[in-house]
Structure formats: C-alpha cells, structure tokens
Amino acid sequence: MEERPRALLLKFPGTNCDAETARALEAVGFETEIAPISTVTRELLAGIRLVVLSGGFSYGDYVMSGRIASLVTEQKIDAALKEFRDNGGYLLGICNGFQILTQLGLLPEGSLVHNTSGRFQCQWVTLENRAPESPFLKQLPERFEFPVAHAEGRFVTADPAEADGYREKGLAALTYADDVNGSFASIAGLQDESGRVLGLMPHPERFMEARDHYDPDWAGGDSGKGSGYFLFQSLYDAISNSQ
Amino acid sequence: MPDLLEQITEFPADFYRRFKISDLDGDQLLAVSEAMKLSLSREDMLAVQKIYADWNREPTDVELEVIAQTWSEHCKHRIFGATIEHTLDGETETIHSLFKTYIYDVSKAIMARKPDFVLSAFHDNAGFIKLDEKLAICLKAETHNHPSAIEPYAGANTGIGGVIRDILGAGKGAKPIASLDVFCFGAPDTAPEKIQAEDVIHPLGILRGVVRGVRDYGNRMGIPTVCGAIQFDDAYIYNPLVYCGTAGVIPIPDIDKKVEAGMKVIAIGARTGRDGIKGATFSSAALDTESHEEDQQAVQIGNPIEEKKAADVILEARDRGLIGFVTDCGAGGYSSACGEMLEEVGGTIDLDSIRLKEEGMVSWEIFISESQERMVLAVKEESVPALQELADKYETELTELGDADGSGILKVKHHGEIVCALDCSALHNAPVRQMTSHWEKASGGSGEAGESPALSELLRDVISDFAVVSREPIIREYDHEVQGNTVLKPLASAAGDAPQDGSVIRIDGSDQLMAMGLSLLPEWGKTAPYEMGTACVDECFRQLVAMGANPDRIAILDNFCMGNPNAPEELGALVETVKGIAAAADVYSAPFVSGKDSFYNYFETKDGPVSIPVTILISGMGIVEDKAHVVGSSLRRGDSVIAILGTTGGELGGSVAARQMEAEGMAVPGTDLEANLAIYRKYHEAVKAGWILSAHDVSEGGLAVAMAEFAFSGKGGLDVSLDALPVNGEVSKLAQLFAESSGRLVLEIAPEHREQVAAHFASVADGELGTATDAHRNLRVEWGKEVLLDESLSELKSLWKNGLAPYY
Numbered sequence A: 001m002e003e004r005p006r007a008l009l010l011k012f013p014g015t016n017c018d019a020e021t022a023r024a025l026e027a028v029g030f031e032t033e034i035a036p037i038s039t040v041t042r043e044l045l046a047g048i049r050l051v052v053l054s055g056g057f058s059y060g061d062y063v064m065s066g067r068i069a070s071l072v073t074e075q076k077i078d079a080a081l082k083e084f085r086d087n088g089g090y091l092l093g094i095c096n097g098f099q100i101l102t103q104l105g106l107l108p109e110g111s112l113v114h115n116t117s118g119r120f121q122c123q124w125v126t127l128e129n130r131a132p133e134s135p136f137l138k139q140l141p142e143r144f145e146f147p148v149a150h151a152e153g154r155f156v157t158a159d160p161a162e163a164d165g166y167r168e169k170g171l172a173a174l175t176y177a178d179d180v181n182g183s184f185a186s187i188a189g190l191q192d193e194s195g196r197v198l199g200l201m202p203h204p205e206r207f208m209e210a211r212d213h214y215d216p217d218w219a220g221g222d223s224g225k226g227s228g229y230f231l232f233q234s235l236y237d238a239i240s241n242s243q
Numbered sequence B: 001m002p003d004l005l006e007q008i009t010e011f012p013a014d015f016y017r018r019f020k021i022s023d024l025d026g027d028q029l030l031a032v033s034e035a036m037k038l039s040l041s042r043e044d045m046l047a048v049q050k051i052y053a054d055w056n057r058e059p060t061d062v063e064l065e066v067i068a069q070t071w072s073e074h075c076k077h078r079i080f081g082a083t084i085e086h087t088l089d090g091e092t093e094t095i096h097s098l099f100k101t102y103i104y105d106v107s108k109a110i111m112a113r114k115p116d117f118v119l120s121a122f123h124d125n126a127g128f129i130k131l132d133e134k135l136a137i138c139l140k141a142e143t144h145n146h147p148s149a150i151e152p153y154a155g156a157n158t159g160i161g162g163v164i165r166d167i168l169g170a171g172k173g174a175k176p177i178a179s180l181d182v183f184c185f186g187a188p189d190t191a192p193e194k195i196q197a198e199d200v201i202h203p204l205g206i207l208r209g210v211v212r213g214v215r216d217y218g219n220r221m222g223i224p225t226v227c228g229a230i231q232f233d234d235a236y237i238y239n240p241l242v243y244c245g246t247a248g249v250i251p252i253p254d255i256d257k258k259v260e261a262g263m264k265v266i267a268i269g270a271r272t273g274r275d276g277i278k279g280a281t282f283s284s285a286a287l288d289t290e291s292h293e294e295d296q297q298a299v300q301i302g303n304p305i306e307e308k309k310a311a312d313v314i315l316e317a318r319d320r321g322l323i324g325f326v327t328d329c330g331a332g333g334y335s336s337a338c339g340e341m342l343e344e345v346g347g348t349i350d351l352d353s354i355r356l357k358e359e360g361m362v363s364w365e366i367f368i369s370e371s372q373e374r375m376v377l378a379v380k381e382e383s384v385p386a387l388q389e390l391a392d393k394y395e396t397e398l399t400e401l402g403d404a405d406g407s408g409i410l411k412v413k414h415h416g417e418i419v420c421a422l423d424c425s426a427l428h429n430a431p432v433r434q435m436t437s438h439w440e441k442a443s444g445g446s447g448e449a450g451e452s453p454a455l456s457e458l459l460r461d462v463i464s465d466f467a468v469v470s471r472e473p474i475i476r477e478y479d480h481e482v483q484g485n486t487v488l489k490p491l492a493s494a495a496g497d498a499p500q501d502g503s504v505i506r507i508d509g510s511d512q513l514m515a516m517g518l519s520l521l522p523e524w525g526k527t528a529p530y531e532m533g534t535a536c537v538d539e540c541f542r543q544l545v546a547m548g549a550n551p552d553r554i555a556i557l558d559n560f561c562m563g564n565p566n567a568p569e570e571l572g573a574l575v576e577t578v579k580g581i582a583a584a585a586d587v588y589s590a591p592f593v594s595g596k597d598s599f600y601n602y603f604e605t606k607d608g609p610v611s612i613p614v615t616i617l618i619s620g621m622g623i624v625e626d627k628a629h630v631v632g633s634s635l636r637r638g639d640s641v642i643a644i645l646g647t648t649g650g651e652l653g654g655s656v657a658a659r660q661m662e663a664e665g666m667a668v669p670g671t672d673l674e675a676n677l678a679i680y681r682k683y684h685e686a687v688k689a690g691w692i693l694s695a696h697d698v699s700e701g702g703l704a705v706a707m708a709e710f711a712f713s714g715k716g717g718l719d720v721s722l723d724a725l726p727v728n729g730e731v732s733k734l735a736q737l738f739a740e741s742s743g744r745l746v747l748e749i750a751p752e753h754r755e756q757v758a759a760h761f762a763s764v765a766d767g768e769l770g771t772a773t774d775a776h777r778n779l780r781v782e783w784g785k786e787v788l789l790d791e792s793l794s795e796l797k798s799l800w801k802n803g804l805a806p807y808y
Helices: A018-028 A067-077 A080-086 A096-103 A160-168 A227-241 B002-008 B026-035 B042-055 B061-071 B098-113 B145-150 B152-168 B203-221 B289-298 B304-319 B333-342 B363-368 B381-393 B455-463 B529-546 B568-588 B656-660 B673-688 B702-713 B733-738 B751-760 B793-801
Strands: A006-011 A031-036 A050-053 A090-094 A111-113 A121-129 A143-150 A154-156 A174-176 A187-191 A197-200 B009-012 B017-019 B083-088 B091-096 B118-120 B127-130 B135-143 B175-185 B225-232 B241-251 B264-269 B325-328 B347-350 B374-379 B397-404 B409-414 B417-423 B434-439 B486-488 B503-506 B513-519 B554-561 B592-598 B602-605 B608-611 B615-624 B641-645 B692-697 B717-721 B745-749 B766-773 B778-783 B786-792
Touching: A006 A018, A018 A031, A018 A050, A018 A227, A050 A096, A067 A080, A067 A096, A080 A090, A090 A096, A090 A227, A096 A111, A096 A187, A096 A197, A121 A187, A143 A227, A154 A160, A154 A187, A160 A187, B002 B009, B002 B017, B002 B026, B017 B061, B026 B042, B042 B061, B061 B333, B061 B363, B061 B417, B083 B568, B091 B098, B098 B568, B098 B592, B118 B135, B127 B554, B127 B592, B135 B152, B135 B175, B135 B554, B135 B592, B135 B615, B145 B152, B145 B203, B145 B241, B152 B175, B152 B203, B152 B241, B152 B304, B152 B325, B175 B203, B175 B503, B175 B513, B175 B615, B203 B225, B203 B304, B225 B503, B225 B513, B241 B513, B241 B554, B241 B615, B264 B304, B264 B333, B264 B381, B304 B374, B304 B381, B325 B333, B333 B347, B333 B363, B333 B374, B333 B397, B333 B409, B363 B409, B363 B417, B374 B381, B381 B397, B434 B568, B455 B656, B455 B702, B455 B733, B455 B786, B455 B793, B513 B529, B529 B554, B529 B568, B529 B615, B529 B673, B529 B692, B554 B568, B568 B615, B568 B673, B641 B673, B641 B702, B641 B751, B656 B702, B656 B733, B673 B692, B673 B751, B692 B702, B702 B717, B702 B733, B702 B745, B702 B778, B702 B793, B733 B778, B733 B786, B745 B751, B751 B766, B778 B793, B786 B793
Parallel strands: A006 A031, A006 A050, A050 A090, A090 A197, B083 B434, B175 B225, B347 B409, B554 B592, B717 B778
Antiparallel strands: A111 A154, A121 A143, A121 A174, A174 A187, A187 A197, B009 B017, B083 B091, B118 B127, B127 B135, B135 B241, B175 B241, B264 B374, B264 B397, B325 B374, B347 B397, B409 B417, B486 B503, B503 B513, B513 B615, B554 B615, B602 B608, B641 B745, B641 B766, B692 B745, B717 B766, B778 B786
C-alpha cells in the first residue's frame, strides 16, 4: 500500500480543535498523529511532512494568546520547527495555532490582539484568496467562506504600513472581505516567504462538508464538499507531489 | 453559637472534633445544625441522634458534615421525595413522593413500552439513550442559581464546568459534545430604584457576568454551546436562574461502571482548597442581603484548562480500559463523590494524600470542599502506573486517595486518625418530610383585551419584546461550532442570522445525529402550572420533531426551580406542574432520563419575601436518523407553499401579546396531547418522504411572529390568508395572530409536493395558509377580505435583530 504523508498535530493543555482537525487531515489522506506537547521531541519530527497547530486556548491564553505555548515549544524543541520548515516541511496554524506560529516568529511579524468589538465572535466570514498559488489555497476560489471563532483575531503590526506591505508582497494570503475584527489590512491569514507556512484565524476544519454551511441551499454545495475540504486537499496534493 | 459547639466538644483535636449530642434536646440539636451551617432540620438532627444512639457512640464533625451533604436538598431531593397532602380546588390527595409517582414510575413504564431505547436512567450522573448499535448519548442539566446571584461570572463559569464534569463522570466517562444554557433574569432595563434590597446585582450586571462566565468556560473546554433561552421577568430580579446543560456520547459497553474491593481510589485534576465550602448546603437555603456578604466562600473559582486536561486523561483512560468507576466532584466535594463510590463496598480515604491549595485546612474542610475540576476514579491497582503516565502526558495531577475494601464502611483518615467511619447504608433513609400544598385553578378569563390595539403596531411591540428579540449578541459569544459537528446551527439560513428551533449535532462514528431542544414558559405557570407543564413538554418535543428527530426516539429532562416550598400555594403550583409534565411525557412516550431541582429561590426584600414563579425547564435530545432528515426553521424558496399544522385557540393567557397589552386574567391554552402526537407522527413521515423544506415551531409571539421569523431568511415574502387556519371555536383575529396555542408548526412545502402533502395531512389539523413570493419582501396576512398585516420584513427583522444589542 502506498505510504501516506504524515502529519503531526501538536496539542497543548487547552488545545481543543485537535480531534476535528485530525479528522479533516485524515479525510484527505494524511496519516495523522496528535502529540501532547509533553511528549514532543526533535526526534518526533523525523518523517513528518506537515506540522499542524490547531485551535483552542493553549494554557488558557490568559496572557497574550499563544504566548505560553510558544515559550514551551521553544523550551522543548528550541528552533526545531524552523529547521523543519527550512528542510521542506509544511506548517499550518489555525486560530490559536496561528497565534502560536506568530509568537514563534515563523510568520511575518505582527500580533493577534483583542477584536475591536471586545468580544468573542463566532460567525461566518467571506475571505479573499490573495495567494492562489499557495500550496494551501490552490484549489480554493477567489472568494469563499469559513467560520471564525475568536476573541483575539485582530492582526496588528507596529506600523500599519507593515501590514499593507504584507498585502503587496503577497504574504497576506487571506483577507476578510468585510471588517470582522479590526485587523490591519483586513488580514485573516498570513504565509511566510517560503509559502510552506500558513496561519489563519478562520477554521477550515469546520467546513468539510457542504452541509456544514449555515445555509442549507448554499450555492457551492454541488460536490458535497465544503470549502475547508479544499484547503486540506490542496495541501495534501502539494505535499504528495513534492515527495 | 460557637459556645455551644465548645460545650459539647468531647474530643478536641486541631483538625477534627467529636461532639457529644446524645443528651441534647431538639432545640439544642437544631442549634448545633445552625451553628455548623448544616441546613439540617430538627427532625433530621433527631434522626441523626438516633442513628448514633444505635451505634452507641458520638459523631465527629466530619461525620456530621458528611451526613448534612448526603441529606441536603441539593443531593437528596427531600422535597421531591416528601409526602405531600395536596389540595386541588378543594379535593385533597396524598402524594407519596412526587419523584417516584410522576417522574420515575412514569418513565419506567415508558421504558417498558420501549425496550432497548433508554440504556441508563436516574442512577448515574446522566441518563443514556441508544444512538445506534455502538454508541449512546446522554444529556444532563443543572442549575447554579444562588452562586450566579452573588457572583454572576464565577457562578455561571462553575455552573457549566460542573455539568460538563457530570458528563465526564457518566458511565466510565462520556465525551461532552454540546452544551445548552438557559437564563431567567429581571429585564435588562429594570429601573435601579425598583430593586428593594441592598447589594443585589442589577439584572444587566447579572446578564453580562453570566454570559461571560458560560462563554469563558464552554469555549475554553472546546464544547459548542448550541442551544439556549432567556426569560425576562421582574420575579427573577432577586433570584436569577442559570441552567447549564451538556450532552455527551459514549460507547455502549462503557455505560456500566463498578467499584470492586481492592480497587484504588484516585483523583485527577485540580487541588483542594477552601473555595466552595458548603456549596451544597448553601444552595439549599434562601438568599438574603447577608448572603451577598457572607456566602462568597461558597462560590468556587473555575479553571477550565484544568478541567480540559482532566477530560483528556479520562477519555483516553476509558478507551484504554483503565477505568472501573468514575464520578465527578460536585456538590459535597470528595465527601459526596467518595461517599457515592464507596457507599456499598466501603473503603478508606486518606486526607493526608490530598494535594491542598492552602495550609491549615481541617478534616471536614478538606473532605467537603467543592474546589472545581476534580474527578474521582476507582481503578485496578495495576492500572495506576498507566494512569499516572496519562496524567503526566496531559500535565495534570493524579492523587491516590485510598482504596475500596469491601467493609461497607466509609472511613476517612487524617494525620493517622480515623476522623469518620460511617455505615452509609444507615444514611439512606433520611426522614421523609411531611408537607402540604394547595392550588386553585384560575377561573377561565374572558380571553380578550378590552381594547384591541392596531395589529401592525402590536406585531412591532411583540417582536421587539425582550421575550422574542434575537439572542444573536449572546449566541455569537459562544463558540457554537467547535468540534465541527454543529449541522443545524442556532442561527442559520441565507444570512446566517435567522432563528432555529434548536440544534442538530453530528456524532463522530455514527450516521445518526442528535437534536437538542428546550422549553420554558414561566409566565403560563403563574396562573396555570399544569398547562405550563404539558406545554413545555409539548414545545420541546415539537422542536425536536420539527428538526427531524424520530418522535419515538426522544428523551427529556426536567429541571425545576421554585421559591419557598413551605408556602402551600407555591408547593401546589409545583405539584400541578409535575403532574402536567408527567401527563405529557406519558402520552408522548418521551421518558425523563435525568432531572434536578432547585428550591428556596426567594429573597427577603424590604417589602417582604419575593419568590420566583415555579419554573420548569424541559430540555430534550432526539435522534435524527439520517442527515437528509435535518430540517431548518427558515424559508428556503420564493415559490413554496406555506402551511400550518395544529389548532389555534382563542386563549391569549401567558402570551407576549397579553403582556404587551397589559391584559390580566386571561385563560392559558391547554394542550391536546393525543391530537398533537398524531400530528407529529404524520409530520415525521413527511420529513422522511422529503416533502418538508423547512418548519418552524409557533411559540412566543404566536403565529405572526413565527411567520416573520420564518421569512427572516430573506428568501421571499409571504402572502398568506388565515381563512384555512384550523381553529378551535370562535377565535378573534388578534388571537389568530398572537395566541400561543401549543402543538403548531409552520411548514414550507415545495409546490411540486403540494397535493401529496395535503392528502398526507388530511386526517390531522392542517391548513394551507398561502405561498412564499418573490414579488415582495413583506409579511402580508389576510383574513377574509381584510388585510390584517402588510409589513416590511426588513423593518421587522431590524426590530427583532437589534432588540438586545443596546444591552449586550
């Protein structure tokens, strides 16, 4: 039997989207292991093609979201994730995972802070695909919807011009079509220069089937798949083809 | 009073005491109960004295605390077990236990009629029903009223945390998959001078604190909060109600759990501190101004990440077969968890092994502390190392508390001494309370308001009423889609903001789904508690069926709250409510699988005591057998046929319209259970045939509001006529539009199925009301030649959608 590409999902105390994210990875063909951070070593990354940081509230996120998780990760495996990326590995951070990747310095500099509404927001948003060549986004259309669920999803940079610059350089892979949370340059997701690291606030794993859409008559539903499926499928194809 | 305790101290130690109670009289015993805040009555204390006389010894303070927890209303449900002399309209009967007569026996009879449906009920932390050959689902709801009144954020926080632990402690550990929350508050715009007591938190502060408390716990645990309701009424200003519920899923073989002699008793999760001392006894008494100052200690602090880690350990341990028995530490702390676990087999708990948050805690404090996020397990000795590894893996603490030994005696050791040795079998028979109640049925009111307001204006008032307006600002604060299984979301349809009748959750590993719904109608119960009971069961059942659940596969929960049970009229309303829910559950064959009650929700204000009305929450789970059966509550097409099932009566009592018109003394609708059930069965056949595009239950606000909400999807306008509306007798146009008669569903049917559907429903009350239209976006309602309403849906939606926004 053909060997499936392996994905490793890092789980921190408080990570809570691990099961459905693993389910999504398995659905497109990844062999997926969930690894509690206490068990993670450099050696565990051997043979892994994709590292995923899923949604949740790592360590409660009582200080800045993702901050403690990033410190613990550095303490456990130091710069192993950077090396992993430099050696051709892929990294995906969803919601809290995006916050952690940002804190780890694996994505263009910036912070995810409290939404301008001051609230947790669970809603669906329209996204603009600004990196159609991204291995994560190749099979997604120009505009599509994903659900978001976060209190700290407002992407900010020290100088707003930096965020605009990310747009110009194509690093702002996903932007909100409407103002959702006050993000600079409407940034919903960022990729790094290599294109192999993507962080996004919305939750693709919650939209794997057309039926997951809030509208039972959703126009994109002919394939029976939701838009989230195509993010994972794109990634699977990119990784399989680069083997 | 401490003097009294010192006088009777026979054996003093730094960490526990033995009291000489054998020669005290009833007054003195009651004084002991009060000095120790045991919440035990004179009769209870006399019974305790007798138990110790039989044992020929004196109790320790730890033992008295354990007995107080065991016999507390919170744990033992003494009022639901009481013998009640109940008088209805002059006729008196004796009820031996409301629970046994109307909940347990009724449910057992239903279970006998429906074998292989309910797999476990009443004895575990939650009842289970069969989902498919492999999996079972469960639902549990609790109240956290007193803590939420005093400390809204922490009270609600630990309310949801506690009910999640109930699910983790159901069977050998069920996985929590969805939560519900239901609140009863004073109106958010209550004038501050209306509050006639010091230190009472304004309803707006309660609302905000409670919502944030639920949000911060539920979201962090990663359990979608998918279902809820809020009732606003002045009666809840002093005693807000906070119901939290959670559903779970478990492999069927893991439902049965057992403690065996030789097993180790271990705890997983947080440490033990002085937070939450006496929560169980505190919630078994009324609140007063002093409560706000003195009882802070009874409210715990929540830490959802601790609970998440414990949950991760338990679910993996269950799958690896490491668990013999598990239960949660809730009210009564270790005393009640270990007591429950060891009540038959017996065993020893060593308090020295318990990890503490603070120094200097005495024996009883450690044993009854309700510190959050702790689970207690009984496991084979050889499983302990594997469990320790799991605890390390998920970064939580495992503590060996003691062992089960087959002696039948619950022993507690501290600093090498036995501080408690109780034969729990002697504690089962708490004295049965003797109570009296009475109720007079309201004489049927005339049914109409003196002066009918303009219908268009009334619709605007009703749709902007706090009872009806969108809960969107609150719903969006809850992550209702985590776990990726919320198929029918609380807000859905074209714009993602139209109200649904409940939620439908996909279950990993099954092709069948779970629908969740709920109902509470406290306004009805003020004058007609029996009718409130039947209507609440009906509405919950109807929501579940509307969303696609099979009417033969529905189970419900009863959660009661009331004021002062010692006031015969209040207790009478409770009795009538219980009879109502039992009658409906029986006809619908929807068994109760779990329930809870909360008493003493009354408050001593400057103007005298204020009680809440008897408030029953019926929540339920139903099985949707195929994802194709899931039906939403919003209009999907601009050309469909609009129909109604069920009969509209003229009674406006309890309705939002009646409140808006300030009309009093109007009759409340009765519920024709047999007729409704026939409708629901027919409806479910139509769902399976694929004829139902969407369906919405007619509830608060009546038909006019139901139709408007139906069309809030924005997919079409409505052109309807009430000429074919099935009515019961002479029904005014006001009542046709705004009465809240139970048993009704508005349907959307594709034009191509029109004939089939009409023929299908020929034997039940149904009527074709009209059509959806692409020609306009109005709600247009005619009756004969008269246009009753012709309202812009976008205007109505704006009123509805923004009603709560200024307050939350």
